[in-house]
Amino acid sequence: MSTAFKRVDLATVPWLDVLATLGLTEEQLSGSGASCPVCGGNDRFTFDDRKGNGDWICRKHNGGNPASGGGINLVMELQVLDFVHALDFVREWMGDCSRQVTAPIAARPEKKNETKKVFFEKLTRAFYETGDELVAGSPVASYILARVPGLDIQRLKNLRQNKLLYTDKGKPDKAKSGTRKVFGDFYAMVGRYQNPEGKMATTHRTYLHPTKSAKLEVYRDGSSDPLDPRKQGASLLDVHGGAIRLLDPTDGVVGVAEGIETALAAFMLTGVPVWSCLNRVLLAHFIVPPGLGIHTVHIFADYDHVDINTGGSPGMVSAIDLSKTLKSKGFKVVMHRPSKIGTDFADEWLMKVQRGGRLRVA
Numbered sequence: 001m002s003t004a005f006k007r008v009d010l011a012t013v014p015w016l017d018v019l020a021t022l023g024l025t026e027e028q029l030s031g032s033g034a035s036c037p038v039c040g041g042n043d044r045f046t047f048d049d050r051k052g053n054g055d056w057i058c059r060k061h062n063g064g065n066p067a068s069g070g071g072i073n074l075v076m077e078l079q080v081l082d083f084v085h086a087l088d089f090v091r092e093w094m095g096d097c098s099r100q101v102t103a104p105i106a107a108r109p110e111k112k113n114e115t116k117k118v119f120f121e122k123l124t125r126a127f128y129e130t131g132d133e134l135v136a137g138s139p140v141a142s143y144i145l146a147r148v149p150g151l152d153i154q155r156l157k158n159l160r161q162n163k164l165l166y167t168d169k170g171k172p173d174k175a176k177s178g179t180r181k182v183f184g185d186f187y188a189m190v191g192r193y194q195n196p197e198g199k200m201a202t203t204h205r206t207y208l209h210p211t212k213s214a215k216l217e218v219y220r221d222g223s224s225d226p227l228d229p230r231k232q233g234a235s236l237l238d239v240h241g242g243a244i245r246l247l248d249p250t251d252g253v254v255g256v257a258e259g260i261e262t263a264l265a266a267f268m269l270t271g272v273p274v275w276s277c278l279n280r281v282l283l284a285h286f287i288v289p290p291g292l293g294i295h296t297v298h299i300f301a302d303y304d305h306v307d308i309n310t311g312g313s314p315g316m317v318s319a320i321d322l323s324k325t326l327k328s329k330g331f332k333v334v335m336h337r338p339s340k341i342g343t344d345f346a347d348e349w350l351m352k353v354q355r356g357g358r359l360r361v362a
Ligand SMILES: [Zn+2]
Pocket: 036, 037, 038, 039, 040, 044, 045, 058, 059, 060, 061, 062
C-alpha cells in the first residue's frame, strides 16, 4: 500500500462533489429521503453527512436490512472497489479536481433546507468550475459550429464543456419521490452567468445529443414532447441585470440577445460582440456593467410570433422595454430585428450561410 492512501483525511473530502461525480442526483444529496443510489427504492436513502464523512443511511439496503456508512462506502459500492482502491479513487479525484475545489467545504449546515441550499449552490458552481475549456473538435465546439457556422471558438469566453447527469423531476403534480427519471450522462455546454458586478450569479446548461451535433432530445414515457435540454442552476446571487459575457466588448460597444446561439449568430452577422441574457425576461432587465466603458448597446431581438393575449411579439416587447430603459440612462441603443417573423438571429445566420453567403472571418 502506498503511503499516499494514509494521507486521505476523509473529513476533508468534498463529498457532495465526489458523489455528484458518481451520479448521485440533487435529490439523493439533498438530505431528504430519496432513492438509494445503490439499490433504488423511493425514499429509503438519506444523505445526512452527520459526521462530515459523506455519511448516509439506507433503511432497506438491497431490499434487506438498514445499512449506513460514509462516502467512501458509496464509492466502494458504486465503483465496485475494495477500500484501498476506493481511497485511491478519491485521492485521484481530489488531485484531478484540485483546481476545481476552490472553496473550503462550507460549514456543516444544521438544517436540512440549508444542506439543500448549500448543495444546489455548490452543484451550480461545479457545473462550470469542473468543466473544460472549449477546444476544436470537442462535442460542445462541434455543436456550436453546427448552429453558428464559421465562428472562431477560441474567442469565446465563459462557456465550458462538462459531462453531466441529465435527470427530470417529472410533472409538478407528480413531484413526490419516485418520479425522477435519470437519463444518463451527456455533454453539456455550460455558461457562466455574471451579475452586473461581474460575480457568478448562476450557470446555464444546454445538454447535447450523444451522437449528433444537436441538442439532447429525450422524452418522458408516453409523451411526444421532448424535455427541455436547457437547465438553469440555482441562483447564487440575484440574477437581475446579468448576462453570459460570451465575447469581450470592443471600443465601448456590446450587444445583447436572449439565447447563447442567437447571440453568437448575431456576432457573425454584424461583428458586434454579443452577450446572452438567456431569456426575454432577463433581457428586458439587462444592466450595463459599470467599469467597462460601454456607451453603446445593440439589442438583438427574437422576432417571436404575436401573442394573441397581448397583441405583441414577446421578444420584441422585451427588447423595446430594454431599449427605453437604456436610453433613459444615457446609453446609445441600436435595435436589430430578424427579417422574418417567427425567427431569431441564429435562424437568420443559418439561412444566410445556406444561401451561400460568404462566411465572415470573425
Ligand atoms: Zn440502499
